[in-house]
Amino acid sequence: MRITTALTALTLLPTALLAGNHALQTPVEYGPRPAYLVDKLPEGALKDKLASCMGQTPQQTAFSIGHRGAPLLFPEHTVESNVAAARMGAGILECDVTFTADHELVCRHAQNDLHTTTNILVSDLADKCTADFTPAAEDSAASAECRTSDLTLAEFQTLTPKMDSADKTATTAEEYQGGVAPFRTQLYSDGAHLMTHAESIALFKSLGAKFTPELKSPSVEMPHNGFSQEDYAQKMIEEYKAAGVPASDVWAQSFNLDDVLYWIKAEPEFGKQAVYLVEWSDGFDEQDQSTWSQDFAQLKAQGVEYIGASLNMLLTNEDGKLAASAYAKAAKAADMKLIAWTLERSGPLASGGGWYFRSVGDIISDDSDYLVALDVLAQDAGVEGVFSDWPATVTYYANCMGL
Structure with missing residues (x-):
């Protein structure tokens, strides 16, 4: 609310x-x-x-x-x-200031970090990302690229933030949500707000x-x-x-x-x-x-x-x-x-x-x-x-x- x-x-x-x-x-x-x-x-x-x-x-x-x-x-x-x-x-x-598709200013460390700092890849907005999730293979790491400029402000505000991380060995978007550095924690991630x-x-x-x-x-x-x-x-x-x-x-x-x-x-x-x-x-x-x-x-x-x-x-x-x-x-x-x-x-x-x-x-x-x-x-x-x-x-x- x-x-x-x-x-x-x-x-x-x-x-x-x-x-x-x-x-x-x-x-x-x-x-x-x-x-x-x-x-x-x-x-x-x-x-x-x-x-x-x-x-x-x-x-x-x-x-x-x-x-x-x-x-x-x-x-x-x-x-x-x-x-x-x-x-x-x-x-x-x-x-850190960047902008959405409708040129509204939001706080993100980079315009293209939504795939590591939010749940976008496991949300209904995943298909709006600049680059879809690609699973890890023998010769390549898992990857994606999702930008604030891919979304309107209203869409951005529906995302759930998470600790900045990515599991580069992931074969699914759900697995890609992991990879948090061992010296950080997820104890305080629940219910965070952008x-x-x-x-x-x-x-x-x-x-x-x-x-x-x-x-x-x-x-x-x-x-x-x-x-x-x-x-x-x-x-x-x-x-x-x-x-x-x-x-x-x-x-x-x-x-x-x-x-x-x-x-x-x-x-x-x-x-x-x-x-x-x-x-x-x-x-x-x-x-x-x-x-x-x-x-x-x-x-x-x-x-x-x-x-x-x-x-x-x-x-x-x-x-x-x-x-x-x-x-x-x-x-x-x-x-x-x-x-x-x-x-x-x-x-x-x-x-x-x-x-x-x-x-x-x-x-x-x-x-x-x-x-x-x-x-x-x-x-x-x-x-x-x-x-x-x-x-x-x-x-x-x-x-x-x-x-």
Whole structure:
């Protein structure tokens, strides 16, 4: 059932889950994970400092950013995932923005991820997918491709979200629903709810959080039925204006520099905090400026103030210890504001941390290195905030350090 509340004229989310009344009355809680990570730290100043904060009262902080909510345990970009993130003190929440066939904005990490993040392949809408389910064979993995642009908004809203996963060995669409990473869970997937972008604004606002929407690259050719890239970028901003959200509460993101430059020119108040996203690519060397592909002075001259960089660009191995990379130090020296993504997305770190920690995988030992990396990012790289799949860890650190 969907309702309208005094919070907004938009059609909102299910009454029992809309956080307008009940999340704001729920204190921020850390849960057991931050203490678990502190206990695992080796003896030393960082452990002493973080252990000294065990009795502190948790507070919401903008340094802690919910990455798609709290998808370590909850289906990403759902009401439940974001309520969980807010309850862990995330002061900024994210909606990755894409569009439907009728050009309505919805929260999905990619325009073409419905086959892994929803039940579409086992629903009546399966025949609308760009690419049907193909079972695994001896020489090929199971596959499918289902896009938000394959559906109208009304159709999208009938889908059931699930943990992002796919069983590439599946021979049926039902089997393909599996494949959840072993460090994630399905305990909190039942009854989760998708969101439109406008609904996310209303929810985040009711939770007392600020906003960092990411304009996702379309999987369809643009313009799409007359809907241009500029229309897309503008519509995202218009939904904040319609909801009465001040530009100072919004950090609009894109990997497409043209989107960022568009906001700077067309919506200068929102453009002040527009975030240019960058990530590790083949050939990148965090110590070698010739491989960075970003000229900080040029970005500043164009009005770009924020860079959102992947962790592997910001961390390096310095004499066997985690340290801020030359890239991070150069960005800081150029007065660029850095945001780091994404902590606690790699699962247990005993095996080196995977892609997010690839620049330091040889010195990553266990999950306590999440806190060591966080300390380096905050104190040495000087980041403005850190995305995490489980925001309580970042919240605890930020509260303890007074960030």
